[in-house]
Amino acid sequence: MKKHIYKLLVLCAVALFGASCEDTAELTTLQAVSFTSAVEASPSTIVISDDNASESVVTLSWPAVVYPIQAPVTYALQFDIPADTTGEKAWNKAIRIIVGEDVLSKSILGIDLNKMAITLGLPIDVAGKIAVRVESTMDRTIYSAPVVLTVTPYEKPVVFGAIYMPGSYQGEWNVDTAAALSAIDAGVYQGYVTIPVGTGLGFKLNQERNWAQFYGAGASNFDLKNMSDTDFQMPGAGSYQITANLKTLKWSSVPYAWGIVGDATHAATPEDANYGWNNSIPMSYDHVNKVWKITADLIPGNVKFRLNNAWTINYGAKNNTDGIMYLDNSGAYYVGEAGTYEITFTINDVNPAVNGYPVTATYTVTKL
Template identity: 40%
Template structure:
């Protein structure tokens, strides 16, 4: 009898223990206690803020029943992809880390994200962002909206080199040509008076790699035995080569400014002078704050520069790269006498300066 009572007690205790254990492991639904925040609602991106923090997302911690690390992830998408049966299926996911409660973006990283999600460069678009937490189950915040205006970054392509008779046919010391578009190269080269103005484009600073010469009928060829291309020297040459079409061009240029900020208004060009030692064009003249101007070649609107939204010197018209709409004219900050310079010697960094005297 005592044995039977003892077994009953043991069995009852075992059942009670099982019941208690089930209560401990019962899953509790978790959630964010408040919504995420963003440091600003709209961001305009440009080269100037590529390496700066442009926006920061923050969120509260989620408390799970078990005291262990919680992994947080950002999900970023366009609004159209966050509704319907496949909502958020195409979202970009960014794992922030364990127990991390904020995420900042550099301009270049947010720009890449926006372009990858299909936003149009130069136009404001919307991104939606939510935060996901995970330990033994997922929890999500409501989505917040960030307005983003991305920009199209300029791709960097390998340089070409331009040896020629004007510099002793030495590719090791030859000036370079750069590409603003795939396989379309350009450079501005000063060629002093010499017996001829032949030159070539080379892919390296030697003659052991591809070099492009005259293929006849306005074409170029990679046949190393081909003759040189010829520029209309002496003078300041715009040299180009298009390896998509295997064509080339060489145009002799002089430079001026034209506009109602300049002495000649919109009717008469004010000429710049070239300094071979400094490799720049310049002019000193009286300028007006109320007007504007552009730099242009050969007193015509075939090759001319304005500035983009970031103030960088940019082609408005170019037979090599085509015409660009929306390029602004250049202004001076106040009436007065200025020295203006145009520097085209580095094909990767065309620039200008305005200095009040």
């Protein structure tokens, strides 16, 4: 009897062990996932120039990768020359661009593709090859088969110089201290100015810091006419980005003001507990020193910088000591003591519509 009981126990143990192994195998075996079709590039041959540098020159699209787990899938693109996409060090030198969660296409601007092509070593004004693959990540990372682009990069000529903007905003028309609009392209100039409340709105555009030659308004307020006595007119008080094109003889302005924001700028109100975070205080542009400034009464709390009273472009600090603000950083400068402060913000935002905004800017916070 004991013999039969022993055999039965052995058989049960074997059965339980086998069931355990099967369960473990189910839990640890990864289901195969893959790209179900090829990456598409439209177009696949691109010649980059000044004419399309600020436009989308190629759109890459790909199928969704289905993982066994229901969760967002993060996609990225990798760019490399075909010779570096095989072997032990394949794709080690690739340029990687994060696309986002569950995003299945990406358009690339001419200026960005041009930078990548030059960084990867493609010669200027010669058609070369760039391989692109899609990276898909969730519980693991997989890659698509590459698609090959034929890209002809170009060398953008370096432009120098400035024109000047004497006007009523200065309190006196003084071309020697007028705001400068710096060259951002051949014959195209851009800069910033603050029109104080109560000053006049008129101005001229001078190619030198003298009155030997200047532009005034022509057929309309936005037409440049050589040696015209009619002043250009700004829209009103406030801060603006000014662009003047001496090739088309046109100028334009858009509201453009950096401001401080945070709970140190304003206490909560009965209507809005986050009033300081929801309402920026605009700074003024010091065109002589090329710095944004404000003198403000602050309370204990946090301060950040953002553009045009919106969170689209904002900078935050990682600490209170290094004087650096970082693009899209969640941190802030902490004000520990209530009082009146002078705050400055210096940023090299040259032609941001094409070049984007710099990764860092500098600032000062000084208690008066």
